[in-house]
């Protein structure tokens with residue numbers, strides 16, 4: 001195993017990079033964590049941070065189960081702010097196949113899930129209106145966490161374990177040696193630092209860094225803009241309430257804190273719309289706000305008396321099969337350069353498992369807690385995609 005005296009540079013200190021840095025530092029590796037902003041200042045700060053295990057593919061479901069366990073018991077690392085609200089998934093008959101198969105494979109992994117018919121669901125969740133719904137899956141152990149708290153906790157624990165950090169510094173490009181191996185990272189001010197390896201956790205900014213490094217280097221990923229409405233809940237519908245993934249309306253509803261309520265989209269059309277990450281729109285349109293408010297009050301009648309608190313747009317780093325790319329980029333001629341990007345709008349909850357997986361491959365370990373081959377870049381050319389059991393639902397891949 002290679003124990004170079006030069007650090008492994010982890011570029012990007014969101015929930016992904018901070019977790020990678022923590023896991024590498026815990027393995028005794030020399031680590032340099034770098035960000036152009038502060039830890040969690042990228043898309044992590046915009047996350048609605050749902051923590052669920054409902055996933056189509058077994059490998060990702062196993063990673064979600066592991067990660068849920070870590071986020072529920074985060075005390076040795078820091079504060080995750082996990083709230084065990086439970087989460088329900090509502091579908092009509094067209095989603096029957098997907099929901100049944102997911103629920104049965106989750107049960108085999110030991111996840112508590114309950115399949116309810118709409119009548120039983122209405123008794124269990126009297127706040128919700130189940131019109132148009134044929135199938136309900138309930139995950140009692142899911143919830144939500146504090147994405148910024150998790151990322152900053154991982155970053156500070158990595159520092160305690162010896163990682164060095166440079167924040168407020170944009171990495172302009174990676175410098176390679178004559179054989180195409182990672183040599184150093186070059187900052188925008190022209191200075192550079194030697195590194196044995198680099199791990200890109202740079203989300204929607206990845207292709208810009210790769211393009212500056214090698215003119216033809218780019219990954220099959222793009223940025224998309226996701227509007228979120230924040231509503232204030234009326235009296236009587238406050239406190240911890242179940243999260244609703246309304247697959248029929250392609251929206252999700254997340255009661256947060258004492259009195260807020262977040263609405264976001266599960267519409268794959270939004271995922272497909274490519275935007276320039278440097279010019280992400282900042283205002284949520286009136287059409288979206290009305291659609292969100294109407295959908296929320298149809299599904300949760302109490303929300304007819306909710307009022308708009310604020311709104312914002314966050315970016316997803318999408319890939320064609322809605323799953324991350326975790327790999328060494330040697331097939332692009334970049335040796336000792338690794339990436340964990342393309343998280344496609346569901347990477348927060350997976351950050352404990354992704355951080356461990358990436359640290360293991362970057363450290364050269366041959367023991368893999370989670371098999372990284374599922375996330376290899378080559379799947380986009382070999383066609384071994386991580387297909388969702390859902391058709392036409394975004395994010396819940």
Ligand SMILES: Cc1cc2nc3c(=O)[nH]c(=O)nc-3n(C[C@H](O)[C@H](O)[C@H](O)COP(=O)(O)OP(=O)(O)OC[C@H]3O[C@@H](n4cnc5c(N)ncnc54)[C@H](O)[C@@H]3O)c2cc1C
Nearest residue numbers: 012014015016036042043044047050171314346347348349
């Ligand atoms: C609206 C919204 C809702 C979401 N909801 C959920 C959810 O409910 N559950 C869930 O699991 N996930 C959710 N996600 C997705 C999840 O938040 C992200 O997948 C995850 O937080 C991404 O973390 P990251 O570390 O990969 O990216 P980021 O947090 O974006 O971190 C990347 C970092 O890299 C830095 N960087 C980039 N390029 C450079 C460079 N060249 N030099 C130096 N630094 C650089 C940036 O400054 C940034 O801090 C949501 C995302 C959004 C936007």
